[in-house]
Amino acid sequence: MPATSKAKSFELDWSAFPHGAVTEYTTQICLACIFDVFTGQLGLAPRTAYSEIKRHAPTIEELTAPKASRPYFDSEEKNPRCPYCNSAKRWHARLDTYRIEGGKESDAARRALIKSLPKSDEQFQLIENKATRRSLFFEWLDTLARTLDFDDGDGWMIEATRGFLERREPKTDWAETFAGVRAVRRSQRLEEGWERDGTRLFLAPPLYNDTLLVQYLASRSHKHGGQTLEGRLTLVELVRRMRWSGHLDAQGITERDQYEVLEKLVEHLTGADGAVKLYYLVDRRDLLDKVKTVYARYAAG
Numbered sequence: 514m515p516a517t518s519k520a521k522s523f524e525l526d527w528s529a530f531p532h533g534a535v536t537e538y539t540t541q542i543c544l545a546c547i548f549d550v551f552t553g554q555l556g557l558a559p560r561t562a563y564s565e566i567k568r569h570a571p572t573i574e575e576l577t578a579p580k581a582s583r584p585y586f587d588s589e590e591k592n593p594r595c596p597y598c599n600s601a602k603r604w605h606a607r608l609d610t611y612r613i614e615g616g617k618e619s620d621a622a623r624r625a626l627i628k629s630l631p632k633s634d635e636q637f638q639l640i641e642n643k644a645t646r647r648s649l650f651f652e653w654l655d656t657l658a659r660t661l662d663f664d665d666g667d668g669w670m671i672e673a674t675r676g677f678l679e680r681r682e683p684k685t686d687w688a689e690t691f692a693g694v695r696a697v698r699r700s701q702r703l704e705e706g707w708e709r710d711g712t713r714l715f716l717a718p719p720l721y722n723d724t725l726l727v728q729y730l731a732s733r734s735h736k737h738g739g740q741t742l743e744g745r746l747t748l749v750e751l752v753r754r755m756r757w758s759g760h761l762d763a764q765g766i767t768e769r770d771q772y773e774v775l776e777k778l779v780e781h782l783t784g785a786d787g788a789v790k791l792y793y794l795v796d797r798r799d800l801l802d803k804v805k806t807v808y809a810r811y812a813a814g
């Protein structure tokens with residue numbers, strides 16, 4: 514196969530990455546909008562505009578913004594129109610971005626993947642960045658909360674528990690562990706880890722308490738107080754429970770003020786301000802492909 518068509522059909526293989534280490538973003542870019550700006554407002558010749566766009570390296574903000582701005586746009590439609598200039602699909606290019614969290618679980622897989630990428634035409638762009646563990650945790654929690662149905666009785670709490678455990682121990686097969694689970698309980702027996710008993714999943718107290726905290730944090734913006742496996746809890750009640758169960762002592766939390774205690778619990782849960790390296794891999798293949806055909810139209814007049 515010639516190099517270009519090989520590069521076109523190259524498929525990214527994520528199978529070696531731990532669960533949750535890769536987040537995908539997709540946005541559309543309108544080439545008609547860009548060509549108009551370059552050839553109209555900036556007065557560039559189409560050929561120059563073409564090379565400029567080919568070199569275009571979007572920023573992380575442009576690629577991952579929850580709300581895109583011109584010339585980027587998001588659409589769920591199969592044949593969307595550009596919201597700015599009304600152009601049809603053939604003028605749009607799709608940009609897929611994969612955010613890989615660095616760390617010992619994913620570093621080797623990332624290096625191997627990057628090594629395997631086609632490079633002949635800068636089909637892929639790699640941008641490095643950093644974030645705190647805390648901000649990644651809350652971003653994850655927001656994403657999780659959007660998938661939960663808080664009116665679904667205890668169902669969402671089991672889902673939230675599973676999401677949290679998947680994030681915490683990505684190598685465990687949680688689909689299997691959770692198959693048929695109808696209730697999550699505090700274990701009276703275990704000091705760490707979990708065990709299944711029939712349709713119930715028992716968590717050791719430290720894990721159970723962390724799970725309550727995750728449920729509280731996920732639901733507090735959707736309900737009055739937080740909803741947890743222990744029922745609806747205000748912050749005072751949550752802190753009291755954590756104190757009684759020895760969870761605060763175990764983590765060396767001596768604060769009395771409820772907000773300070775919450776802050777410490779969150780710090781403990783998330784790993785606080787420790788930094789995580791982030792690698793954004795941008796798939797530019799559709800951009801390179803589309804810009805060529807769009808330019809051909811421009812050049813033809």
Ligand SMILES: [Zn+2]
Nearest residue numbers: 543546595598
């Ligand atoms: Zn447009």
